[in-house]
Amino acid sequence: MNPMGKKISAVVVVSLLGTVALAGQSINLAGTWLFQVKSAYGEALSGTGTLSQSGSSLSGQVTIVGGTCGTVLPISGEITGTAVALTLNENGQNVAIAAIASSDGSSLSGTYLAPNG
Secondary structure, X not given: OOOOOOOEEEEEEEEEEOOOOOEOOEOOOOXXXXXXXXXXXXXXXXXXXXXXXXXXXXXXXXXXXXXXXXXXXXXXXXXXXXXXXEEEEEOOEEEEEEEEEOOOOOEEEEEEEEOOO
């Protein structure tokens, strides 16, 4: 947690485990994901997440290993083209994740913003 209460942004890298199904031009992000996060303060977190997809809507949960955050957290958002916008609910605090999906949907790379650290 950021003791000064300032916003924190960091890099998020995730990769999909298993096969990616592509329907036409749509990228399907449904499946089990591995992720690694490093905060602007050097805190490293990792974990897994499961996403379901219905059209452009995404939902699921992530399990975080390490750090002082909650451990199993709900996540939701949407994909538009390759742009992915997710919101992770960490004990009532919304953490915004902005990422770009690879063209085959097998990886995401982006940043997160946590209002209270």
